Amino acid sequence: MKILIIEDEPRVASFIKEGLEEKNYKTEVAYDGLSGEKAAKEPGIDLVILDLVIPGKNGIEVCKSIKSANPDLPVLMLTALGTTADKVTGFDAGADDYLVKPFDFPELLARIKSLLKRKTHTTQQPESLKVADLELDLLRKVAIRGGRVIELTAKEFSLLEYFMRNKGRVLSRVDISEKVWEITYDTGTNVVEVYVNILRKKIDRDFEPKLIHTRIGMGYIFGDQQ
Amino acid sequence: MKILIIEDEPRVASFIKEGLEEKNYKTEVAYDGLSGEKAAKEPGIDLVILDLVIPGKNGIEVCKSIKSANPDLPVLMLTALGTTADKVTGFDAGADDYLVKPFDFPELLARIKSLLKRKTHTTQQPESLKVADLELDLLRKVAIRGGRVIELTAKEFSLLEYFMRNKGRVLSRVDISEKVWEITYDTGTNVVEVYVNILRKKIDRDFEPKLIHTRIGMGYIFGDQQ
DNA sequence: CTTCAATTATCAGAATTTTCATGGGGAAGG
DNA sequence: CCTTCCCCATGAAAATTCTGATAATTGAAG
Numbered sequence: 001m002k003i004l005i006i007e008d009e010p011r012v013a014s015f016i017k018e019g020l021e022e023k024n025y026k027t028e029v030a031y032d033g034l035s036g037e038k039a040a041k042e043p044g045i046d047l048v049i050l051d052l053v054i055p056g057k058n059g060i061e062v063c064k065s066i067k068s069a070n071p072d073l074p075v076l077m078l079t080a081l082g083t084t085a086d087k088v089t090g091f092d093a094g095a096d097d098y099l100v101k102p103f104d105f106p107e108l109l110a111r112i113k114s115l116l117k118r119k120t121h122t123t124q125q126p127e128s129l130k131v132a133d134l135e136l137d138l139l140r141k142v143a144i145r146g147g148r149v150i151e152l153t154a155k156e157f158s159l160l161e162y163f164m165r166n167k168g169r170v171l172s173r174v175d176i177s178e179k180v181w182e183i184t185y186d187t188g189t190n191v192v193e194v195y196v197n198i199l200r201k202k203i204d205r206d207f208e209p210k211l212i213h214t215r216i217g218m219g220y221i222f223g224d225q226q
Numbered sequence: 227m228k229i230l231i232i233e234d235e236p237r238v239a240s241f242i243k244e245g246l247e248e249k250n251y252k253t254e255v256a257y258d259g260l261s262g263e264k265a266a267k268e269p270g271i272d273l274v275i276l277d278l279v280i281p282g283k284n285g286i287e288v289c290k291s292i293k294s295a296n297p298d299l300p301v302l303m304l305t306a307l308g309t310t311a312d313k314v315t316g317f318d319a320g321a322d323d324y325l326v327k328p329f330d331f332p333e334l335l336a337r338i339k340s341l342l343k344r345k346t347h348t349t350q351q352p353e354s355l356k357v358a359d360l361e362l363d364l365l366r367k368v369a370i371r372g373g374r375v376i377e378l379t380a381k382e383f384s385l386l387e388y389f390m391r392n393k394g395r396v397l398s399r400v401d402i403s404e405k406v407w408e409i410t411y412d413t414g415t416n417v418v419e420v421y422v423n424i425l426r427k428k429i430d431r432d433f434e435p436k437l438i439h440t441r442i443g444m445g446y447i448f449g450d451q452q
Numbered sequence: 453c454t455t456c457a458a459t460t461a462t463c464a465g466a467a468t469t470t471t472c473a474t475g476g477g478g479a480a481g482g
Numbered sequence: 483c484c485t486t487c488c489c490c491a492t493g494a495a496a497a498t499t500c501t502g503a504t505a506a507t508t509g510a511a512g
């Protein structure tokens with residue numbers, strides 16, 4: 001779990017940073033609004049701790065920007081201003097929680113845990129995806145099945161990830177080519193079939209149960225049932 | 227949106243209740259732990275405001291019980307105890323947020339909005355159609371009746387979906403062939419009859435009540451009555 | 453109550469569509 | 483220059499969809 005801290009006061013920033021790293025969270029620090037906003041849009045960030053008063057760009061603005069780009073990324077607002085009006089403004093900007101300085105570190109930690117728990121519980125963005133006995137390592141970009149590591153090319157990985165994130169529902173060729181190839185599907189190509197075929201050889205050929213199923217006239221469905 | 231308030235102090239309870247109702251939330255109040263726990267398990271509750279100190283059963287216990295029965299139901303803890311230790315305990319019990327008395331109503335409202343927004347954002351409605359004991363899973367593209375999964379081809383699915391979306395009204399062959407086959411009905415074909423026949427074998431043959439009914443000279447009507 | 457025409461149900465293949473599997477050419481990157 | 487990856491093209495195989503013929507049912511008239 002990686003947490004981005006957007007805070008201009010070095011003492012506060014390092015206080016949080018060290019406390020979190022002691023609890024085995026990865027951290028990243030940004031000292032102003034613009035660089036923080038940019039950092040928040042990088043992949044791999046699981047939560048943002050955002051000070052309301054920072055140089056460069058207002059914390060409220062940064063929060064709105066983060067939330068419009070990625071609504072599922074939890075933002076915990078942090079500020080010395082403790083009046084109700086400020087809190088309401090913070091929530092309206094999309095913040096998921098609000099903490100007033102000075103605060104005790106255990107409370108910060110508890111609120112972070114709550115936000116992350118909710119996140120993994122609802123929008124599950126783990127480091128790997130699992131379906132039946134197949135695991136897709138999102139960091140190493142490889143698949144693992146039956147104890148064997150299966151290397152994947154970029155397109156193969158992308159297709160398998162799309163399948164696994166949408167297990168249990170029929171995906172049409174149009175869906176697949178739009179999401180994985182970002183093309184408008186025209187009947188003149190059969191890339192989807194070719195790559196499904198390649199994936200089958202890699203992850204289904206030597207294993208049971210089969211995970212990629214054809215639904216003729218509809219598309220494909222991924223999963224261990226049926 | 228309906229909010230359950232578990233709070234023993236009548237003044238606080240009615241203060242929250244009236245404030246929320248002014249904002250067009252429906253409310254329900256329970257004055258002790260046991261009745262609150264029971265009320266939280268009724269369907270229709272979207273959020274619980276839970277006082278930590280209540281008679282009958284400890285707030286922490288009630289919270290754990292609610293969360294084990296329905297992890298997606300947001301719980302906002304409310305208490306006069308403002309120490310960090312208490313907050314951590316509350317979060318550990320599964321509370322999604324924590325507010326210390328005395329509080330300003332706008333802040334409570336802001337926190338409630340935040341929790342509800344998250345809920346509606348994540349809990350997506352399952353896409354399926356139901357008529358009598360027949361269910362059509364629009365994601366998996368299969369029918370389910372009497373606990374049995376019934377596989378369908380593309381045309382069969384399309385026809386059944388059209389029937390189910392228009393249950394209780396007579397559909398002529400012209401309607402059906404235009405919507406399902408996207409052809410202008412000419413009397414030289416009997417595809418509709420053929421496919422109705424196939425569907426009947428799959429979803430009606432082994433079950434009661436019958437759902438596909440012929441209206442001679444008019445077309446077909448779908449539903450459990452007549 | 454029977455007969456008859458119109459309508460609907462059923463069935464077996466034929467026709468069509470859809471999918472699988474494979475080889476090869478071109479582009480990208482070391 | 484060589485390897486890897488991506489996509490197109492092709493034909494075979496499989497499944498679905500449709501046709502056309504025949505059987506069954508319905509409703510009305512005799």
